[in-house]
Amino acid sequence: MLESLEGSGSVDVTIIIxxxxxxxxxxxxxxxxxxxxxxxxLVIGFSTALIRILKVKILYEIASMYISIIRGTPLLVQIxxxxxxxxxxxxxxxxxxxxxxxxxxxxxxxxxxxxxxSILAVDRGQMEAAISMGMTYGxxxxxxxxxxxLRIAIPTLSNSFIVLVKDTSLVSVITVxxxxxxxxxxxxxTFEPLTIYLVAAAIYWILITFFTTMLDKFExxxxxxxxx
Amino acid sequence: MKVIQVENxxxxxxxxxxxxxxxxTVNKSEVVVIMGPSGSGKSTxxxxxxxxxxxxEGLIQIGPHELHTxxxxxxxxxxxxxxxxxxxxxxFQSFNLFPNMTAIENVMEGPMTIHGVxxxxxxxxxxxxxxxxxxxxxxxxxxxxxxxxxxxRVAIARALSLNPTVMxxxxxxxxxxxxLVREVLQVIKDLAExxxxxVIVTHEMNFAREVADRVIFMDDGYIVEQGxxxxxxxxxxxxxxxxxxxxxx
Numbered sequence: 001m002l003e004s005l006e007g008s009g010s011v012d013v014t015i016i017i018x019x020x021x022x023x024x025x026x027x028x029x030x031x032x033x034x035x036x037x038x039x040x041x042l043v044i045g046f047s048t049a050l051i052r053i054l055k056v057k058i059l060y061e062i063a064s065m066y067i068s069i070i071r072g073t074p075l076l077v078q079i080x081x082x083x084x085x086x087x088x089x090x091x092x093x094x095x096x097x098x099x100x101x102x103x104x105x106x107x108x109x110x111x112x113x114x115x116x117x118s119i120l121a122v123d124r125g126q127m128e129a130a131i132s133m134g135m136t137y138g139x140x141x142x143x144x145x146x147x148x149x150l151r152i153a154i155p156t157l158s159n160s161f162i163v164l165v166k167d168t169s170l171v172s173v174i175t176v177x178x179x180x181x182x183x184x185x186x187x188x189x190t191f192e193p194l195t196i197y198l199v200a201a202a203i204y205w206i207l208i209t210f211f212t213t214m215l216d217k218f219e220x221x222x223x224x225x226x227x228x
Numbered sequence: 229m230k231v232i233q234v235e236n237x238x239x240x241x242x243x244x245x246x247x248x249x250x251x252x253t254v255n256k257s258e259v260v261v262i263m264g265p266s267g268s269g270k271s272t273x274x275x276x277x278x279x280x281x282x283x284x285e286g287l288i289q290i291g292p293h294e295l296h297t298x299x300x301x302x303x304x305x306x307x308x309x310x311x312x313x314x315x316x317x318x319x320f321q322s323f324n325l326f327p328n329m330t331a332i333e334n335v336m337e338g339p340m341t342i343h344g345v346x347x348x349x350x351x352x353x354x355x356x357x358x359x360x361x362x363x364x365x366x367x368x369x370x371x372x373x374x375x376x377x378x379x380x381r382v383a384i385a386r387a388l389s390l391n392p393t394v395m396x397x398x399x400x401x402x403x404x405x406x407x408l409v410r411e412v413l414q415v416i417k418d419l420a421e422x423x424x425x426x427v428i429v430t431h432e433m434n435f436a437r438e439v440a441d442r443v444i445f446m447d448d449g450y451i452v453e454q455g456x457x458x459x460x461x462x463x464x465x466x467x468x469x470x471x472x473x474x475x476x477x
Contacts, residue, residue, distance in 0.1 A: 128320070129318075133390060134310045134390065148326075
């Protein structure tokens with residue numbers, strides 16, 4: 001059992017139990033941030049990947065620049081720019097919206113690269129077979145290429161999602177009361193950093209283990225056609 | 229009756245000319261086999277016929293569909309190319325089956341996506357076609373669960389699913405183990421007997437002898453010589469044809 005650092009001798013289980021409702025509530029916020037951001041990031045990533053593969057004029061340059069900037073700067077800086085910087089040019093977002101915007105823009109850039117790589121990884125013969133039947137490029141993409149590229153993308157997608165869940169902890173710096181921020185608040189009252197941070201770490205671990213298990217299952221299911 | 233008419237097809241990859249002006253006319257129900265050393269342009273020629281490679285110059289006519297080369301790839305032209313492809317079944321050396329679909333789904337895909345056929349109707353047609361290539365009992369297998377020969381037969385059924393006017397084969401047996409070649413050739417032979425118009429690029433000389441109405445020998449981007457299998461194999465006129473035949477014997 002964990003003992004208080006003050007040496008009071010009392011077992012800290014009560015502190016865990018007392019703080020658990022608040023931590024669970026904050027976990028819901030973490031989940032909300034992760035899930036909403038990943039959805040937006042999937043849309044951003046997928047569309048920028050298509051723009052780059054189809055080499056759409058102008059948009060191609062914009063998408064490439066976006067990916068380069070996001071991947072070349074720290075997430076924390078991006079969060080600061082959006083939350084503290086944008087108000088200076090008249091765009092004020094509340095902490096949660098700022099957080100979601102930063103997280104989804106960030107993850108979107110990485111997802112874009114995964115999508116692009118996975119679409120390009122589908123054998124060239126697949127596109128040839130599809131268009132040789134008389135399909136349009138769009139039909140071939142939708143019916144033949146994208147379903148196959150999704151399977152290829154799943155491992156890197158789930159990796160990006162794990163990173164995203166953990167990155168939500170960074171938005172605690174702009175006062176979003178997610179899991180890490182809540183832990184710090186509780187510690188300020190209880191002076192039990194080890195106990196509370198370990199509980200927070202355990203919650204992150206449980207969340208991520210849950211998601212990885214689900215995504216692994218999804219990957220297995222989508223790869224069933226590869227089994228002999 | 230002419231089904232394919234091709235005039236003066238030229239194609240270069242960058243600076244490197246692959247086809248230097250090829251003409252070809254194929255009549256209905258005719259089976260034409262194209263042979264030649266590797267790099268002679270035979271595969272490129274076949275791929276040009278359905279615009280998998282866009283020729284630099286020339287005229288292609290398949291059935292009622294006519295395509296002049298050059299010209300901008302605008303919406304109208306893309307549609308013309310698609311119309312031509314719908315009537316042209318293409319069989320690849322590496323099968324190119326859709327690995328995430330079962331055999332029957334592979335054969336249903338074209339009619340459903342391109343012609344908007346309902347799934348139960350497409351299924352009936354696909355079953356008939358798979359039975360025809362001898363794979364009626366393999367409908368629900370994924371490509372990875374089939375042998376190379378079986379995969380190529382599914383690919384032939386898939387190419388037939390859009391009811392093509394001509395079938396084009398690009399070295400259909402080159403990726404197969406020797407013992408699997410025969411089952412694929414048999415399917416092609418059956419189609420020939422039904423009167424399907426076909427152009428086949430292959431190295432199988434015995435097969436060419438049995439099935440071909442006409443054999444074309446290509447080298448260095450030209451048609452060197454053409455004639456009946458007997459004329460080409462037994463009494464070749466051109467020096468290059470003779471050379472090729474002695475080398476492959």
